[in-house]
Structures are given as structure tokens and as C-alpha cells.
Amino acid sequence: MKFSEKLKALRKEHNLTQDELAQKLYVTRTAVSKWETDKGFPAIDSLKLLSEQFGVSIDEMISDSDIDTQRKINERKATVLYWIAIGCFVACAAVSVAATLLQLRWLFYVGYAFMLAYVVLAIYRTRYRRTTPGKVILPLVLSRVAIGAIIAIVMIFVVLGMG
Numbered sequence: 001m002k003f004s005e006k007l008k009a010l011r012k013e014h015n016l017t018q019d020e021l022a023q024k025l026y027v028t029r030t031a032v033s034k035w036e037t038d039k040g041f042p043a044i045d046s047l048k049l050l051s052e053q054f055g056v057s058i059d060e061m062i063s064d065s066d067i068d069t070q071r072k073i074n075e076r077k078a079t080v081l082y083w084i085a086i087g088c089f090v091a092c093a094a095v096s097v098a099a100t101l102l103q104l105r106w107l108f109y110v111g112y113a114f115m116l117a118y119v120v121l122a123i124y125r126t127r128y129r130r131t132t133p134g135k136v137i138l139p140l141v142l143s144r145v146a147i148g149a150i151i152a153i154v155m156i157f158v159v160l161g162m163g
Helices: 003-013 018-025 029-036 044-054 064-102 105-125 138-162
Strands: none
Touching: 003 029, 003 044, 018 029, 018 044, 064 105, 064 138, 105 138
């Protein structure tokens, strides 16, 4: 039985609505709904509260298939964020080239917005990437910030050259 099915069964067994359970776990009803429909997975603190609420161990609540489901959800989120970040990067480059060719200073600000979106999305994506224990994410984050800084510096020099 999957985690979502176990959770729903335990909730009904204890005569709780999703809203009542959410209040006891300090989460939203939407979060409980996502857990019960396999669209999300609770954080460890919520798992501990669920375990206490229903009087079962965390091991009883989750199984290997549940962990695999969460990994797949995270991989999908990371992939979506990756492609959106790449789109922002390409848009930044295209807008910057257009701003240079058309000599439109205001268009560079649009490029800055895309560049900032790229850096933020690329950093946020690390939240969903699987990393091995001990692997430091700092170099990955710094590389994204460095790319953004290089783009910003180039755009500033072009804008100053237009003045």
C-alpha cells in the first residue's frame, strides 16, 4: 500500500477530515490533499507529527515505493525548473542582442530581469536535485551567480557604451 493510501485510510479510521488533520499537523488542507493524491510528500517534521497522531511508526507509514514516488516528483520539478531557467537564459541573451542592435537602453532592463530569473531558478532547482551525502551544493550555486554576474557586467558595459 502506498503512503497516500495509508494516510487516507488512517485519517478516515480516526474520523478526521483533511482540514482537521491539517490543523493538527500545522499545514494547509491543500498539503494533506496533495499527500493523499500522490502529488506531494510530507517533510520529516510532518511525518513525525503524523506518526504521533496515528500511533504508528514512520517506517510503517512509508515504504520504498513512497520514497521512489517522492524522488520522481522531485526529478520532474527539477527538470521543469531546468528548462524554464534555460529559457530565461536564452531570452536574456536574445533581448541583450536586440537591445544592442536597436540601441534601446530600456530593453537591457528586460534582459536584466531574465538574467535574474535564470539565476534564481537555477539556484532554486538545487532544492530538488538529488545529491550524495557530503556533496557540497555551494560550488553549483556560486557558478550560477558567477554566470549571472558576467552577463550583468557585459550588459552594463554595453549600456555605458551606448551613453
